[in-house]
Amino acid sequence: MTINQVTHPTRSDRRHRVVVIGAGFGGLAVARGLRDEAVDVTLIDANNFHTFQPLVYQVATAGLAVDDIAHATRGVFHHQHNVDVLMARVTEIDLERREVHTTAGVSVDYDSLVIAVGAVSHDFGTPGVASNAMDLKTLDDAVALRNHVLERFEAATANPSTIDDGQLNVVICGGGPTGVELAGAFSELFGRVLAKDFPHLDVERCRIVVVEGSDRLLGKFSEQSSARARIALGKRGVEVMTDVKVRSIEPAEVHLSNGSTLRAQTIVWAAGVRGHPLAETLGVPLARDGRIIVDPDLSVPGHPEVFAIGDISVNPRSPLPQLALPAVQGGKHTARQIGRRLAGRATEPFAYRDLGTMATIGRHDAVAEFPNGVRLAGVPGWIAWLGLHVVRLMGFRNRANVLVNWFWNYATYDRASRLLSESAASTASNPTVVRVEVAEGRAA
Amino acid sequence: MTINQVTHPTRSDRRHRVVVIGAGFGGLAVARGLRDEAVDVTLIDANNFHTFQPLVYQVATAGLAVDDIAHATRGVFHHQHNVDVLMARVTEIDLERREVHTTAGVSVDYDSLVIAVGAVSHDFGTPGVASNAMDLKTLDDAVALRNHVLERFEAATANPSTIDDGQLNVVICGGGPTGVELAGAFSELFGRVLAKDFPHLDVERCRIVVVEGSDRLLGKFSEQSSARARIALGKRGVEVMTDVKVRSIEPAEVHLSNGSTLRAQTIVWAAGVRGHPLAETLGVPLARDGRIIVDPDLSVPGHPEVFAIGDISVNPRSPLPQLALPAVQGGKHTARQIGRRLAGRATEPFAYRDLGTMATIGRHDAVAEFPNGVRLAGVPGWIAWLGLHVVRLMGFRNRANVLVNWFWNYATYDRASRLLSESAASTASNPTVVRVEVAEGRAA
Numbered sequence: 001m002t003i004n005q006v007t008h009p010t011r012s013d014r015r016h017r018v019v020v021i022g023a024g025f026g027g028l029a030v031a032r033g034l035r036d037e038a039v040d041v042t043l044i045d046a047n048n049f050h051t052f053q054p055l056v057y058q059v060a061t062a063g064l065a066v067d068d069i070a071h072a073t074r075g076v077f078h079h080q081h082n083v084d085v086l087m088a089r090v091t092e093i094d095l096e097r098r099e100v101h102t103t104a105g106v107s108v109d110y111d112s113l114v115i116a117v118g119a120v121s122h123d124f125g126t127p128g129v130a131s132n133a134m135d136l137k138t139l140d141d142a143v144a145l146r147n148h149v150l151e152r153f154e155a156a157t158a159n160p161s162t163i164d165d166g167q168l169n170v171v172i173c174g175g176g177p178t179g180v181e182l183a184g185a186f187s188e189l190f191g192r193v194l195a196k197d198f199p200h201l202d203v204e205r206c207r208i209v210v211v212e213g214s215d216r217l218l219g220k221f222s223e224q225s226s227a228r229a230r231i232a233l234g235k236r237g238v239e240v241m242t243d244v245k246v247r248s249i250e251p252a253e254v255h256l257s258n259g260s261t262l263r264a265q266t267i268v269w270a271a272g273v274r275g276h277p278l279a280e281t282l283g284v285p286l287a288r289d290g291r292i293i294v295d296p297d298l299s300v301p302g303h304p305e306v307f308a309i310g311d312i313s314v315n316p317r318s319p320l321p322q323l324a325l326p327a328v329q330g331g332k333h334t335a336r337q338i339g340r341r342l343a344g345r346a347t348e349p350f351a352y353r354d355l356g357t358m359a360t361i362g363r364h365d366a367v368a369e370f371p372n373g374v375r376l377a378g379v380p381g382w383i384a385w386l387g388l389h390v391v392r393l394m395g396f397r398n399r400a401n402v403l404v405n406w407f408w409n410y411a412t413y414d415r416a417s418r419l420l421s422e423s424a425a426s427t428a429s430n431p432t433v434v435r436v437e438v439a440e441g442r443a444a
Numbered sequence: 445m446t447i448n449q450v451t452h453p454t455r456s457d458r459r460h461r462v463v464v465i466g467a468g469f470g471g472l473a474v475a476r477g478l479r480d481e482a483v484d485v486t487l488i489d490a491n492n493f494h495t496f497q498p499l500v501y502q503v504a505t506a507g508l509a510v511d512d513i514a515h516a517t518r519g520v521f522h523h524q525h526n527v528d529v530l531m532a533r534v535t536e537i538d539l540e541r542r543e544v545h546t547t548a549g550v551s552v553d554y555d556s557l558v559i560a561v562g563a564v565s566h567d568f569g570t571p572g573v574a575s576n577a578m579d580l581k582t583l584d585d586a587v588a589l590r591n592h593v594l595e596r597f598e599a600a601t602a603n604p605s606t607i608d609d610g611q612l613n614v615v616i617c618g619g620g621p622t623g624v625e626l627a628g629a630f631s632e633l634f635g636r637v638l639a640k641d642f643p644h645l646d647v648e649r650c651r652i653v654v655v656e657g658s659d660r661l662l663g664k665f666s667e668q669s670s671a672r673a674r675i676a677l678g679k680r681g682v683e684v685m686t687d688v689k690v691r692s693i694e695p696a697e698v699h700l701s702n703g704s705t706l707r708a709q710t711i712v713w714a715a716g717v718r719g720h721p722l723a724e725t726l727g728v729p730l731a732r733d734g735r736i737i738v739d740p741d742l743s744v745p746g747h748p749e750v751f752a753i754g755d756i757s758v759n760p761r762s763p764l765p766q767l768a769l770p771a772v773q774g775g776k777h778t779a780r781q782i783g784r785r786l787a788g789r790a791t792e793p794f795a796y797r798d799l800g801t802m803a804t805i806g807r808h809d810a811v812a813e814f815p816n817g818v819r820l821a822g823v824p825g826w827i828a829w830l831g832l833h834v835v836r837l838m839g840f841r842n843r844a845n846v847l848v849n850w851f852w853n854y855a856t857y858d859r860a861s862r863l864l865s866e867s868a869a870s871t872a873s874n875p876t877v878v879r880v881e882v883a884e885g886r887a888a
Contacts, residue, residue: 065511074641
C-alpha cells in the first residue's frame with residue numbers, strides 16, 4: 001500500500017483499514033498493538049518523530065539534546081509491515097464519509113479511526129498569554145524556550161544593568177508537575193552552569209518564580225508531597241506563590257490577582273491544557289475543556305468505529321490523569337477492541353491500571369506516589385524517577401545517550417546542550433509545511 | 445572584566461588585551477594557549493558553540509545529532525578565567541584604531557588581534573549556485589540539508605512519480621574530501637535506512653552523483669587513494685564523473701560542461717572555498733581566493749600585533765591544507781608568539797607538522813595517508829579515521845555520545861537523527877540575531 005493508492009481505494013479487494021492520528025504514546029501503542037491483526041494501518045503525524053513528552057522540560061533546560069527524546073516514527077515500524085506513516089497535518093475528520101483530510105494533498109479513508117492528537121496549552125482566557133508567554137508542550141517549544149533564556153544571558157553580558165529589569169528572571173505560571181519540574185531544572189541550570197558560563201553576571205539576582213492559583217503545588221499529589229516539593233524548590237532558590245492567580249501578561253510583566261506585578265523576560269505558561277482543536281471539527285459532544293467525550297470502551301458515542309484515546313478524550317464517569325501511561329494503556333486497549341470488532345465480538349470497557357505518578361524537583365530529589373500508598377521522596381524518589389524514565393525511553397540508542405548525558409550532568413554540573421546558532425537551524429525548511437504551521441496553529 | 449567595560453577602557457590600568465575572532469579550531473587553540481599569560485582574552489563568535497567541522501557531513505546524513513559535534517564555547521573556559529566570550533558578529537576590523545566592531549552593540553579594542561574566521565563556500569562565479577544549491581560548511585547548513593533530503597522523501601510518499609523528476613536524486617558538485625565523504629554517507633543513509641523507512645518507494649532509483657572538474661577525486665591525496673575512493677564509491681552505487689565541470693545550476697537541474705544535464709532536487713555545492721568576507725574589511729593584501737596573506741610568523745604584514753590563522757590566511761611561500769590541524773597548530777603557535785612579544789622577544793616562523801590526512805568513504809572504508817609514506821585504506825583506514833575523530837572531539841560527553849551513536853549506526857544500520865519538525869525549531873529565536881544573518885550573510 002502506498003499513500004497515493006489510499007486516495008483511490010477499491011473497497012472490495014482490500015483489508016480493514018485503520019487510520020491513527022497522532023504518533024504520541026497513545027498512537028504508537030495502537031499501531032504496535034495491531035501488528036498481528038489483518039489490518040492496514042496508516043499513522044499520521046505532523047512530525048516524522050515521536051516525542052518522549054515527560055522529558056521535554058529537560059530539553060528546555062539544556063540537560064538533554066533534542067535527539068535524546070525524539071525517535072523517528074518510521075524507524076519504529078521497520079519490522080512491522082502493516083503500518084504506513086504519513087507526515088501531514090490533519091485538517092478535518094469527516095465521520096460520515098469516514099475520511100481524514102490532510103495537508104499532504106491526500107485524503108485517507110478508514111474503516112476504523114483512532115484519534116490520539118493529545119492536548120494543547122490553554123490560557124483560560126487570560127489576556128496576553130498567547131503573545132507574551134511561552135508554551136512547553138512540544139519539542140519545538142522546548143528549543144525555543146532554551147534559546148530564549150540563553151539569548152537573555154548573552155544580551156545581558158553587553159548590558160548587565162538590564163538584569164534589574166527582569167532580563168534574567170523566569171516566571172512559571174502553573175504549579176503542576178510541568179511547572180515544578182521546570183522550576184527545579186532552571187534553578188540548577190542557572191546556579192550550576194550559567195553562573196560559571198557568565199562569571200561577570202550576578203546570576204544570584206535572577207529570580208525564578210512559580211505562580212499557582214490553588215493553595216498548593218502538585219495538586220494531584222498528596223498534601224505531604226506538595227509540601228515536600230515546596231520546601232525542596234525553596235531550598236533551590238525558587239520562589240513559590242500559591243493562592244495567587246495570573247490576571248494578565250504584558251511584555252515582560254505578569255500581573256497577579258494580589259495586585260502585584262512580576263517583571264521577567266521569560267514567562268512560561270504551564271497552567272493548563274485543553275483538547276487539541278481538531279476535536280472541534282468532529283461535530284460530536286466535547287467536554288468543557290475541549291476533550292472528546294467517549295464511552296467506557298473509548299469509542300466515540302454513535303461511532304463504534306471511532307476511538308479517541310489519551311489527552312484528547314475523557315470518559316466523564318472515570319476521568320484519568322493526563323499522562324503517558326493512560327495513553328499507552330488506552331492505545332493497547334483500543335488495538336484489542338479493533339481486533340474484537342473484526343472478529344465480530346463486543347467491545348470491552350477500558351480499565352486503567354494506575355502505576356503511580358512522579359515529579360522530579362532536581363538533582364537527588366523527586367516525589368513519587370504509588371497506588372498501594374507508598375510514597376517516595378528525596379533520593380529514593382529521584383532514583384525511581386530516573387530509572388523509570390530511562391527504561392521507558394524507546395530504543396537502546398536514546399537510552400544510552402540519555403544515560404551519558406545525565407551522568408555527565410550529574411558528575412560535572414554541566415549542561416552540554418546549551419547551543420545557540422546565529423541563524424535559524426530550522427528542523428523544517430519545507431515552505432509548505434511551515435506555511436501550514438503559521439496558518440493553523442500547533443502540531444497534531 | 446565585563447564586556448561593557450571593554451567599550452570604556454582605561455588603557456593605563458589594564459592588562460594586555462587579546463581579541464580572538466572565531467571559535468573554530470584555530471580560535472580555541474589561541475585562547476587556550478594563552479591560559480598562563482598575563483593577558484585578558486575576548487573570544488568573539490557569532491554562535492555560542494564550537495563546531496567539530498570534520499563531522500558536519502555526518503549531521504547532514506543523520507548519523508550524528510547536532511549536539512554531538514557542537515560544544516558550548518563558554519563551557520570550554522570555565523576554568524580559564526582570563527577568557528571572556530562575546531556572542532556577536534564582527535562587522536568590521538579597524539586596524540589603525542585597533543578596534544573590532546560587532547553587532548552586539550559594543551566595540552572591542554585590542555592590543556593583539558587574532559583573526560580566525562575561517563573560509564566560506566565559493567562558487568567561482570558559476571551561475572545559480574547561490575539560489576539553487578546548498579552549502580555544507582556550518583552546522584546550520586547540515587541541518588538544512590538533512591531536513592531537505594528527508595522532506596523530499598516524505599513528499600515522494602504522496603506522489604512517487606516525482607522520483608523520475610529527480611525528487612530523490614542528489615548531485616554533489618566537487619570531489620574533494622567533503623564531496624567524497626558526503627556521497628558515501630548519503631549512499632548508506634539511502635540504502636540502509638531510508639529504503640526501510642519508505643518501503644513503498646523505489647529508493648533504488650535514486651541517483652547519487654559526484655561531479656569533479658579535475659581528472660580524479662581527492663586531488664590532494666595520492667593517485668592510489670583517489671582510485672581507491674572511486675572504486676569504493678562505485679561499489680556503493682555512487683556515480684562519479686571526473687573531467688566534467690558544472691556550467692550552471694538551475695532549480696533541480698545541474699548543467700555540465702559535457703552538454704548533459706543532471707536532474708536532482710538536492711544539489712550540494714562542495715567545489716571550493718574562499719576566505720571569509722570579513723578579510724575584505726581590513727584593507728590589507730589578499731590572495732586571489734580572498735585569504736589574508738601572512739608573514740612566516742602568521743602575522744599580517746605591517747601589523748605585527750595582528751595574526752591570521754587557519755583557513756582565513758595563507759603564507760604564499762608555504763600554503764597549507766585547509767584542515768583542522770593547521771588551524772590548531774597555528775593557534776598554538778600564535779599564542780606563543782603573543783607571549784614572546786609581551787616578553788620583548790622576536791617572533792618565530794610557524795612550522796606546520798603534518799600528521800596526515802584522511803577521508804572516510806563509508807562503513808569499513810576510508811583512505812588515510814601519513815607523511816612517512818604509510819597509506820591505509822579499507823578497514824584499517826576506517827579504524828584509524830574513527831579513532832582519531834572520536835579522540836579529537838572535545839569533551840567526554842560528546843565522545844561518549846558519538847561512540848554510542850556510531851556503535852548504534854554500525855550495529856543496526858539505523859540513523860536516529862532523522863528528525864523533521866513541522867514548525868521551525870530554530871536554534872535562534874532572537875530577531876536581532878536573525879536579522880543580522882539575513883542582512884549580512886554567513887557566520888563568522
